[in-house]
Amino acid sequence: MGVTCVCQVPVAEGKSVQQTVDILHRKLEQLGAVKQGNFCVDCETYHAAGSNTSGQPPKFLYVMHNTETPLSCLALFEGGPYLTADGNFDVLMVKLKSHFQNAKGHKVESRGSRYQYCDFLIKVGTVTMSSSARGISVEVEYCPCVVPGDCWNLMKEFMQSFLGPSIPELPSVYTTKPEGLYVPVDSTDTMTQYLELFGKVRKQQLRSERVVFVLRKHLTGTVAWVWVAQQCVQKRTEVAMLTLFSGIKASSRLFSLTSLCPAPGHAS
Amino acid sequence: MKNKETLEGREKVFITDFQDNLQSVNRDLNELERLSNLVGRPSESHPLHNSGLLSLDPVQDKTPLYSQLLQAYKWSNKLQYHAGLASSLLNQQSLKRSANQMGASAKRRPKVQPSTLVLPPQYVDDVISRIGRMFPDMTIELFRPNGTSAVLLVTLGKVLKAIVVMRSLFIDRTIVRAFNENLYAEDGKLDIWSKSNYQVFQKVTDHATTALLHYQLPQMPDVVVRSFMTWLRSFIKLFQTPCQRCGKYLQDGLPPTWRDFRTLEAFHDSCRQ
Numbered sequence A: 001m002g003v004t005c006v007c008q009v010p011v012a013e014g015k016s017v018q019q020t021v022d023i024l025h026r027k028l029e030q031l032g033a034v035k036q037g038n039f040c041v042d043c044e045t046y047h048a049a050g051s052n053t054s055g056q057p058p059k060f061l062y063v064m065h066n067t068e069t070p071l072s073c074l075a076l077f078e079g080g081p082y083l084t085a086d087g088n089f090d091v092l093m094v095k096l097k098s099h100f101q102n103a104k105g106h107k108v109e110s111r112g113s114r115y116q117y118c119d120f121l122i123k124v125g126t127v128t129m130s131s132s133a134r135g136i137s138v139e140v141e142y143c144p145c146v147v148p149g150d151c152w153n154l155m156k157e158f159m160q161s162f163l164g165p166s167i168p169e170l171p172s173v174y175t176t177k178p179e180g181l182y183v184p185v186d187s188t189d190t191m192t193q194y195l196e197l198f199g200k201v202r203k204q205q206l207r208s209e210r211v212v213f214v215l216r217k218h219l220t221g222t223v224a225w226v227w228v229a230q231q232c233v234q235k236r237t238e239v240a241m242l243t244l245f246s247g248i249k250a251s252s253r254l255f256s257l258t259s260l261c262p263a264p265g266h267a268s
Numbered sequence B: 001m002k003n004k005e006t007l008e009g010r011e012k013v014f015i016t017d018f019q020d021n022l023q024s025v026n027r028d029l030n031e032l033e034r035l036s037n038l039v040g041r042p043s044e045s046h047p048l049h050n051s052g053l054l055s056l057d058p059v060q061d062k063t064p065l066y067s068q069l070l071q072a073y074k075w076s077n078k079l080q081y082h083a084g085l086a087s088s089l090l091n092q093q094s095l096k097r098s099a100n101q102m103g104a105s106a107k108r109r110p111k112v113q114p115s116t117l118v119l120p121p122q123y124v125d126d127v128i129s130r131i132g133r134m135f136p137d138m139t140i141e142l143f144r145p146n147g148t149s150a151v152l153l154v155t156l157g158k159v160l161k162a163i164v165v166m167r168s169l170f171i172d173r174t175i176v177r178a179f180n181e182n183l184y185a186e187d188g189k190l191d192i193w194s195k196s197n198y199q200v201f202q203k204v205t206d207h208a209t210t211a212l213l214h215y216q217l218p219q220m221p222d223v224v225v226r227s228f229m230t231w232l233r234s235f236i237k238l239f240q241t242p243c244q245r246c247g248k249y250l251q252d253g254l255p256p257t258w259r260d261f262r263t264l265e266a267f268h269d270s271c272r273q
Helices: A017-031 A089-095 A148-163 A188-218 A223-235 A238-251 A255-260 B002-039 B049-056 B065-093 B121-134 B199-214 B221-237
Strands: A003-009 A034-048 A060-066 A072-077 A082-086 A100-102 A108-117 A120-129 A132-142 B138-143 B151-156 B160-167 B170-178
Touching: A003 A148, A003 A188, A017 A108, A017 A120, A017 A132, A017 A148, A034 A089, A034 A120, A034 A188, A060 A089, A060 A188, A072 A089, A072 A188, A082 A089, A108 A188, A120 A188, A132 A148, A132 A188, B049 B065, B121 B138, B121 B221, B138 B221, B151 B221, B160 B199, B160 B221, B170 B199, B170 B221, B199 B221
Parallel strands: none
Antiparallel strands: A003 A132, A034 A060, A034 A100, A034 A108, A060 A072, A072 A082, A108 A120, A120 A132, B138 B151, B151 B160, B160 B170
């Protein structure tokens, strides 16, 4: 296990998710990377039952699988401890139904091809929520190094070579670790990054749905806006979102709306 | 009377015949003389000396001796030139791994003791532990798995692990692996043979072997070990230093794996020339 970075790649302007993925594949192959089969990372969400009664927000438990470690699975408590278990941990979760309820329709997965280039492993995946593609994830792993701070510049240079200038910052998983040493035996750091990414994709999804809802409510007259919003939700492109938000701001009729939907620049 | 006439007549005929023959011989001789004057002396300054005269052979197709000779001559010339270059280079490096000196005569050879190969193990331990103390970011463990020869396990920060096989105080071979790679074979012994799974460290192993050949000083083997360790220590920033020539981190997917032997500057393998 080396140093891993998982990031979300925006869908290219005027292209579908699949087309953008194809472009990435082509760029990697031009670079000299060799395809080595497929991969899949999935995540199930469980509510902790009974937490609602105390008035606190519900606590989530995420159970994740990764084809890189096919015999084990990872259970992460939101902001809390995690455990690595055998693959049939899911069966146990069924037995624990009274404590943890499976949030149906919350299943997220990222599926795609695995490439190797020298000592790098690259996984380009399509993030799917309730059987529709919502975004693209790219995982880059530099296998021979174990200290993220050491090889970060090197990884950045590599990612620039096929992702262009829009490369991520050092993942927060690493910045929070005091000694910065990667845990070699399990892939928790990778999975935490995937979880963050899935959360981000889900939030974007929720936000766009909320925009449509609010627009429907307040702008019943302006059918066009609703149409734009629907387009945006269907295509899930950041660009469409941007146009939408700037359009809303320009109309200046709905101050309340702009405060309700934060500008996409500072996506939380 | 008639007889006499016929005799005279035959004599005359004979004489004229003889004269004719003599004249033709004379003519031929003259011709030969003229031709031989035309030929002139073969030039002495031919690069191939007398063998150069083979080029005058008109039947080239049947006996291509001359062209073959030229080829051989060129080849041997080149060989001599390269041998000269190699010998001057080798003299500079004084690459004498064995204690037997080149000049030692066959008679004396068995008497020459390879003094540096019979150092007591205690002395080797001392030298190694002294070197280990010199570099705080480098830990050196010493094993003796088979007899007196030492095997060093060098851990450099969190970057790499190197196995150095010693023969007395001479470094025999070295292998470099990643920090997270397995060092032990299935039977629990140090695996001193199999190479790293990562291309970076395969390259570093190659360069380390080059360094072993570069740092040679048969009279002072401890200096050699120290220089080698100093060189190896420069890999502590293997993933952090960009190439000193092209300024980039990666070339063909590899970081700068070459370290200059004197300045310890980092270069890509193809940038170092």
